[in-house]
Amino acid sequence: MFFRDQGEMLPPRTAPITEVGLVGWLRINLFSSYGNAALTLISLAILLLVVPPFIDWVLIKAQFSGDSGEACSGIGACWAWVDQRLGQFFYGFYPAEAHWRVNVTAILLVPAILYVLVDNMPGAKFGRWFSYVYPLLAAYLLVGGFGLEVIQTDKFGGFMLNMVVGLTGIVLSLPIGVLLALGRQSRLPVIRLLCIAFIEAVRGVPLITLLFVAIVLLQLFLPPEVSLDQLLRVIIMVTLFASAYMAEVVRGGLQAIPKGQIEGAQAVGLGYWQTMRLIVLPQALRISIPGIVNTFIGLFKDTTLVIIIGLFDLLGHARLLQTNPDWIGDVDHEAYLFSAAVFFLVCFLMSRYSVSLEKQLSKDRH
Amino acid sequence: MAAPPRTRIQQISYLWTDERLRGIAFQLLVTTSLALFFAFIIWNTATNLKHAGLASGYGFLQDAASFDINQRLIDYDSTSSYGRAFLVGGLNTVLVAVLGIAAATFIGFLVGLMRLSSNFLVSRIAAIYVELTRNIPLLLQIIFWWVIILALPRVRDSISVGDVLFLNNRGVRMPQPIFEDAFQFVLALIVAGGIGTFFLARWARKRHELTGRTFPVGWSSIGLIFGLPGLSMLFLGLPISLEIPLQGKFNFEGGFNVTPELIALWLALSLYTGAFISEVVRSGILAVDKGQIEAARAVGLPPGLRTRKIILPQALRVIIPPLTNQYLNLTKNSSLAVVIGYQDIVSIGETVLNQSGQALEVISIYMAFYLTLSLLTSLLMNWYNKRTALVRER
Numbered sequence: 001m002f003f004r005d006q007g008e009m010l011p012p013r014t015a016p017i018t019e020v021g022l023v024g025w026l027r028i029n030l031f032s033s034y035g036n037a038a039l040t041l042i043s044l045a046i047l048l049l050v051v052p053p054f055i056d057w058v059l060i061k062a063q064f065s066g067d068s069g070e071a072c073s074g075i076g077a078c079w080a081w082v083d084q085r086l087g088q089f090f091y092g093f094y095p096a097e098a099h100w101r102v103n104v105t106a107i108l109l110v111p112a113i114l115y116v117l118v119d120n121m122p123g124a125k126f127g128r129w130f131s132y133v134y135p136l137l138a139a140y141l142l143v144g145g146f147g148l149e150v151i152q153t154d155k156f157g158g159f160m161l162n163m164v165v166g167l168t169g170i171v172l173s174l175p176i177g178v179l180l181a182l183g184r185q186s187r188l189p190v191i192r193l194l195c196i197a198f199i200e201a202v203r204g205v206p207l208i209t210l211l212f213v214a215i216v217l218l219q220l221f222l223p224p225e226v227s228l229d230q231l232l233r234v235i236i237m238v239t240l241f242a243s244a245y246m247a248e249v250v251r252g253g254l255q256a257i258p259k260g261q262i263e264g265a266q267a268v269g270l271g272y273w274q275t276m277r278l279i280v281l282p283q284a285l286r287i288s289i290p291g292i293v294n295t296f297i298g299l300f301k302d303t304t305l306v307i308i309i310g311l312f313d314l315l316g317h318a319r320l321l322q323t324n325p326d327w328i329g330d331v332d333h334e335a336y337l338f339s340a341a342v343f344f345l346v347c348f349l350m351s352r353y354s355v356s357l358e359k360q361l362s363k364d365r366h
Numbered sequence: 367m368a369a370p371p372r373t374r375i376q377q378i379s380y381l382w383t384d385e386r387l388r389g390i391a392f393q394l395l396v397t398t399s400l401a402l403f404f405a406f407i408i409w410n411t412a413t414n415l416k417h418a419g420l421a422s423g424y425g426f427l428q429d430a431a432s433f434d435i436n437q438r439l440i441d442y443d444s445t446s447s448y449g450r451a452f453l454v455g456g457l458n459t460v461l462v463a464v465l466g467i468a469a470a471t472f473i474g475f476l477v478g479l480m481r482l483s484s485n486f487l488v489s490r491i492a493a494i495y496v497e498l499t500r501n502i503p504l505l506l507q508i509i510f511w512w513v514i515i516l517a518l519p520r521v522r523d524s525i526s527v528g529d530v531l532f533l534n535n536r537g538v539r540m541p542q543p544i545f546e547d548a549f550q551f552v553l554a555l556i557v558a559g560g561i562g563t564f565f566l567a568r569w570a571r572k573r574h575e576l577t578g579r580t581f582p583v584g585w586s587s588i589g590l591i592f593g594l595p596g597l598s599m600l601f602l603g604l605p606i607s608l609e610i611p612l613q614g615k616f617n618f619e620g621g622f623n624v625t626p627e628l629i630a631l632w633l634a635l636s637l638y639t640g641a642f643i644s645e646v647v648r649s650g651i652l653a654v655d656k657g658q659i660e661a662a663r664a665v666g667l668p669p670g671l672r673t674r675k676i677i678l679p680q681a682l683r684v685i686i687p688p689l690t691n692q693y694l695n696l697t698k699n700s701s702l703a704v705v706i707g708y709q710d711i712v713s714i715g716e717t718v719l720n721q722s723g724q725a726l727e728v729i730s731i732y733m734a735f736y737l738t739l740s741l742l743t744s745l746l747m748n749w750y751n752k753r754t755a756l757v758r759e760r
Contacts, residue, residue, distance in 0.1 A: 028484035043487040190393040193399070201733075204740035206698040208712060209732040216725040220414050223408045286446050301503040308704060315506055332517060336510050341504045347501035 029317065058337075069330030077334050081327055087319050089338070092157015098149065099327070102160055105141045107165075108134060117289070135171055153231035159314040159342060164231075166300040169238040176239070177246025178285075181254055182276060202244035205300050211236040215309045232270075234306060238299070245295050253288035254280065287361060293354040297313070297347050304343075314339050371736060411726070426722050427452070433717055437625055437709045447551035448718050455714030456735055462631055462710065463697040469636035470696060471689075474643025481648050491646070499641040505702050507638055512630035512706045530610050532618065541608040542622045548605035552595045566590070627708035631700065639696040643689060650685035651677065683754050690747050694722055694740055703737075711735055 018027055030040040061076025072078035091099055112134035116126035142164070144150040156164060182197035202210070215238040218228065228236075259282050265275040305315040318335035321327055393747075414424055427449035434444050439457045442450055452655065480492035499507070517537050519525060524534040532539040570581040611621030654677050662676040704713040714734060719728040 029484070031482060039483070039488050043491055047487075048489070096445040125411045172383075188393050190397055193395070200740070201737065204720070205733050205736045206700045206701040206712075208704065209729060209736065212716075212719075212725075212729055212732070216719070217729060218413050220725065224414060224417065225412055233568075255688050273742040297501075301501075305702070307505070308702075315503065315509070319509070332513050333510075336506060336513065340506055343503055343506065344498065344501045348497060351497075351501060 010257055042112065068326040070330065072330040074330075075336075078331050081331055081335070081336070082323060085317070087320060088158055088267065089314055090159045091156045092161055092312055092317065094157065094160065095151065095155065098151060101141045101144075101148070105138045106163075108137065119244050122267060135168070153229050154288045156231060159310040161306065161313040162303045165238055165303045165306065165313075166296065167237060168235050169299055169303075170292075170296045172235075172239040173242035173246045176243035178250050178281065180247035181242060181250035184251055185254060198245050199244045202241055203248070205253050206236075207241050207305055208308060211242050211305060211309050213237055230311070231297060234309070234311070238303070242295065244290065245298070249288050249291035250284060252291060253284035253286075256287050257284050290354040290358045290361070293350055293357070297354075298351050300350075301347060314342060378676070381648050407708050420723055422724075422726060424727055426724050426727065429722070431721075433720070433721070435714065437628060449724065451714050451718060452711065452731060453553060454519050455709060455711035458708070459697070459700055459710040461704075462628060462635065462700050462703070463693075465632050466635040466639065466696050466700065467693050468633065470639040470692070472644055473636060473640030474692075475642060475647050477644035478647030478651070481644060496641045496644055498585075499637050504634060504638045504699055505588070505705060508631055508634040508702055508706060511633045512626060515626040515630055524613065526613075530608075532611060532613065535626065536623065537626045538624045539618045539621050540624060541587060541610045542620065544607050544609050546605040546607075546690045551602065552599050552605065555595040555598055559587075559594060562590050563587040566578075625708070627703070627706050629705050630706055630756045631708050635699060638699070639692055645687045646685055646692060647681075650681040653684045654680045686750060686754075687747060690743055694743050697739055698736060
């Protein structure tokens with residue numbers, strides 16, 4: 001008989017070993033063809049060439065204790081400076097006995113951000129107000145006054161300076177950016193023209209030129225008796241810079257709102273500002289959050305530019321360490337590596353958050 | 367029922383409900399307050415300048431600069447004018463921008479394709495590179511590369527690459543091509559080949575549309591641009607030679623030196639922007655509808671043609687606008703050169719500012735320079751968008 005009985009079924013066979021399990025995964029993902037196998041081997045070779053020596057240098061052969069560059073062996077990384085300098089890297093020259101103020105500000109930042117970004121937080125109604133008040137609270141804690149010892153802003157430095165400039169810039173630029181974005185869409189020709197001119201002019205020049213404006217020109221523009229704090233001047237220019245980018249992000253959100261929403265609002269008799277405030281902006285800003293986070297990441301990285309105008313942020317203190325007689329020539333790479341790791345950690349986490357938010361938004365829409 | 371006649375007060379209050387009138391009033395208000403604001407600034411500036419005893423105006427550009435610039439593309443010495451110094455700086459910005467754009471595009475396309483690779487390791491390595499470079503401030507990366515180059519051995523112990531290229535803490539010593547007069551003829555041939563290719567491609571496209579017959583434009587253009595000039599070079603007895611640097615005791619003889627600053631800036635800018643471009647490329651390719659590729663396969667297009675005729679034209683339409691944006695970012699970011707002392711327009715402007723005190727003028731030159739670049743780019747962009755839009759309609 002060369003045919004099988006109709007009722008008889010073959011027992012299921014296990015999948016071939018080349019298709020499932022570890023071997024299958026390897027075959028599909030790494031060795032699916034000769035070309036792919038070659039690529040895999042080349043990649044492995046590169047990894048082997050780079051990763052083990054790097055780990056060896058950073059950790060295994062590294063020197064972790066010592067008081068000066070003399071303790072550094074030269075064959076591995078030298079982390080001996082970290083325990084001395086960690087405070088400066090994070091707080092700059094902010095007085096040590098007042099570090100708690102920075103810490104409290106940083107800790108309070110967490111709920112302030114959560115209440116803005118996450119829905120359904122317990123106590124949301126109170127929390128929103130806390131978020132709105134937080135910037136004032138932070139300014140009070142950091143600068144002082146009203147019972148707290150006043151600390152001049154030129155003592156601000158290290159990573160804290162990056163956070164202060166970046167966060168203030170982004171928070172202040174949001175309302176300006178929204179207005180600019182609305183103005184760019186406006187039916188009034190003069191308003192539209194002015195907004196486009198501002199946005200394109202700011203986006204067309206590098207941040208560094210605006211920082212130069214902050215340092216050498218802003219004082220020229222004001223009456224001689226007005227003297228602005230240097231940090232304040234930097235924050236003004238950073239805010240103007242960020243608001244142009246913010247405007248473009250918000251414009252993207254505005255354009256995504258279907259026209260029917262605006263027509264619906266007009267049909268029930270809402271005016272322009274009511275339509276925007278109650279109908280359009282809540283939806284548009286929601287869509288724009290990933291873009292806003294990305295703008296913040298960009299701005300946050302750009303805060304390192306303050307070293308060009310003589311402020312000492314995290315990167316500034318890394319550079320300062322190079323010129324310190326105790327450490328000169330011994331820790332050229334380590335301090336930068338450390339700063340890079342800090343920035344990477346913060347920016348990477350934020351970009352992951354922005355990506356997950358984008359996924360969530362596109363899921364909600366379908 | 368006729369409406370009762372309006373009183374005068376009612377008429378005036380109705381004016382406020384007229385949207386057009388309200389708009390005009392609002393715009394007038396904004397314009398006036400802006401004008402007042404600028405008048406305030408200008409008045410303050412004028413008083414402050416008078417107070418400081420500074421003359422405003424661009425006359426200072428003719429004064430002698432009396433500082434040196436090591437990195438220059440055109441003739442310059444310390445007796446040259448400030449204006450000339452700015453020109454040198456602007457050209458240096460353009461130099462590093464062009465070099466960076468070329469390298470970043472290459473890296474971006476390579477890494478973008480690597481991330482889409484079915485090979486797990488390859489796509490992972492590409493992803494790690496992208497995340498690492500994107501999430502670390504560019505300024506830090508520039509300084510980092512600069513420190514690494516400065517840590518290279520001294521000139522005496524240069525690392526030699528095949529005895530033609532030498533790496534040391536003063537940069538890279540490269541062989542210098544020396545062109546003889548006859549090379550101009552070759553150059554002319556190359557240009558002629560380029561123009562010829564342009565017309566050939568137009569003719570071939572027209573014939574393809576009319577008759578369906580194809581013409582090997584790619585091969586013939588290689589022949590026109592490289593083949594003919596190459597042959598003529600052989601006949602002219604190789605009118606080009608390389609001057610290979612010779613290692614002396616303290617410095618090299620011959621060849622030309624690329625400064626550590628240029629290399630560090632170029633490396634950092636290309637690696638940083640390359641990561642962003644790779645994301646642009648990746649999303650551009652992913653944006654091509656899968657059905658397009660399947661349809662191309664169904665009508666029997668081989669893989670090469672599928673990429674060239676179906677995927678790339680559609681992906682490029684998505685890729686090009688954000689790509690030009692990245693080019694612009696790279697150019698603007700090159701201003702960070704001032705930190706490591708690469709003499710671009712910002713760094714030279716800073717020196718000029720410190721010497722002459724003409725802050726307003728120097729910063730206006732910066733802004734004019736960068737704004738011109740952005741404006742040119744966006745004009746180009748609009749032209750491109752219009753062109754692709756036309757193609758879409760056909």
